[in-house]
Amino acid sequence: MSQPLRILQIIPSISLVYGGPSQMVKGLSSALASQGVNVTVLTTDSNGDVGQLPLDVPLNQPVEQDGYQVRYFRCSPFRRYKFSLDLLRWLWQEAREFDLAHIHALFSPVSTAAAAIARHKNLPYILRPLGTLDPADLQKKRQLKQIYAALWERSNLARAAGIHFTSAQEAKISERFGIQTRDLVIPLGVTPLVMPPKGESRRQLGISEHTPLLLFMSRIDPKKGLKLLIPALEKLLAEGINFHFVLAGTNPQDPDYESQITEQIKTSPLFSCTTITGFVKGELKAALLQDADLFVLPSYYENFGIAVAEAMVAGTPVVISDQVHIWEEVKSTQAGWVCACEVNALTECLRESLQDAGERQHRGRKGQEYALKNYSWDAIAQQTIQVYRQILENQH
Template sequence: MRVLHVIPSISPVRGGPSQAVLAMVKALQAYGVEAEIATTNDNGLSLLNVPLNQRTEYEQVPVWFLPRFSPPLKEFIFSTAITQWLWQYLRNYDIVHNHYIFSYAPTCAGAIARHLRVPYIVRTIGQLSPWALNQSRLKKQVYTFLIEKHNLNCAAAIHCTSASEAEDVRRFGIQTPTITLPLGVNQPSYMPDAKHKLRYLYGIPIETPTVLFLSRLHYKKRPDLLIRSLNLLAVQNYKFHLILAGTGEPDYVKYLKNLTVSLGLASRTSFVGFVMGNDKQLLLQGSDIFVLPSFSENFGIAVAEAMVAGLPVIITPGVQIAPEIAKANAGLIIEGEEDILANAIAQLLTSPNLRQKLGENGQSFANSQYSWSAIAQNLSTVYKSILRIS
């Protein structure tokens, strides 16, 4: 069984979806499924320095990189080269797994797959949530009418990562069968002295609790809300240090930095940029609280990573795995308002026992639910079922 995964970009600057598809294909290969990725060389405002038009190993995964048409139009990422490649090679695969909607590469792959009678799955990546549909609303309505609704209705299945995402698919009027499989998280290597190392690295007093935001610095994720909420606590003389880990559009990052200065929080905030590997694990294992007050997340891979590391999480209902986290008593689910978020953070800052309890619950829950090996096994079963009826 040969499976082709199509995604507009696997650049780290594109966030969780890029990380997820690489891990997914790697897990499928370990399970014995012959899986590959077709994508572009997009890297946000720049281009990835990768071989083009040939099968190459990237992050231990076989990938075909095709040149994008520059400059990119947000996540649409047009590429004539990937069109030509799909016409030439897609017939060599048994099934196609598309990631993203309202984007050129997966839309094109769906159309060509239909023409060649190759079954395909679509992972919507949260793009059908009410908040996401309200962004560039008119463009999405036109795109839906002309292309995307037909693309979704003709798919063999829609891959959702939470029950809430599956509900969004139904509300959008799509009758295609859905499969609900979460994403996975790799098990981290334990760093026994992470809290001391983190504080030494960023000059944080040893007794000061750290609040971690680890995601793209994007208005959808609302790091500005987190900063303003912490300002309410600073006025009340709470001790904390905020770490913002991630990259974003230069103007938005500048806005966040200016916000910390204007609120007098600059000395209590560290902007550490994009992190990965041991640097990322140091943040996850060395911090005290993880906060993601996002408007919309279909899964929230960073939330799962925080839980696996034993870090208590505070999230909003827009993170679509929030109901599962609440049921497992693995974090605090709060509305995205300054005073409510401030109160939740204060609750954890003043209660080490509650932090420990939520962290332990979250770690147990994530370890049981977000195993890549189990997800790969389930995906393989789904692929085989689709091929049997195709």
């Protein structure tokens, strides 16, 4: 019988305030552990921007969680950048105890340094870029990223055993800085939420059961397309189309942008039919996904869109842009509506979907069928284990 794989998952933070990447590492680690893999997650106690308190967790010791271990390390120095010298010291000493490292994030100092240590210790590693190689994302702080890539990330990409993309579209468009890489396309999984009684979120938030509920549940970030969504909803409101908009999310790294969006809505006619909840989790999150008539995410770029997959699993039809990289799956399975990143195109999609309850229900069912089959953690863990074993066989 072969020995269990010993896998490191390395990520700057697994606080849920950082959204999809944190959820993914927890879900993957639990699913891998359930299939006999020994998983250790290395991360920091970062829990949002500098003004937030760090996670209240034991440091520098193993914490058992859902069948795997987490080791949290103090963010120090450079807390803003989720950096930890203690984490890197531990990795330097213990790297040889593991078969492979799966590193989540590029252009993040702790992930960059972890890849360099893995190389030095001859520990094979996979890099998951989290959308940071998307040309649109590379435009942000472009010159700084070019220098950063030239100094560090180009070497990390060149020596990686594979680059983990979560959709074929993400792999297709991603920048490699002239490096030939082995691309591994493995989608993200979704843990089905325990659903409260139908109508719970409407009761909590005071939303009529007869009003279509339109949900945006994602990080409040410029890339998520709110500057398309707000004017589109204002147009529909002016046409007399009835709906209630729930804006659920936060931005731990750019609270100024979050405040700007909040103020924009407060001074808009949209304010009368909008509820701003901030970050949601647990029962309220599940209730919103279940009660929503439409989930909307018109992002300018999105390497996967875990929130979209969560909505699909909940049976909620989605309206997304064609820059959310699972748009082809949504379109081909009729799980929702797909539009260009443009106000009029988004308005048209929303108008069509809000005016046809039967079609919404039909597309919600189609999306749920597809997501339960293709985004289950068990299936993704099996695919990931196969990739790990192939990489390790190639090393010998």
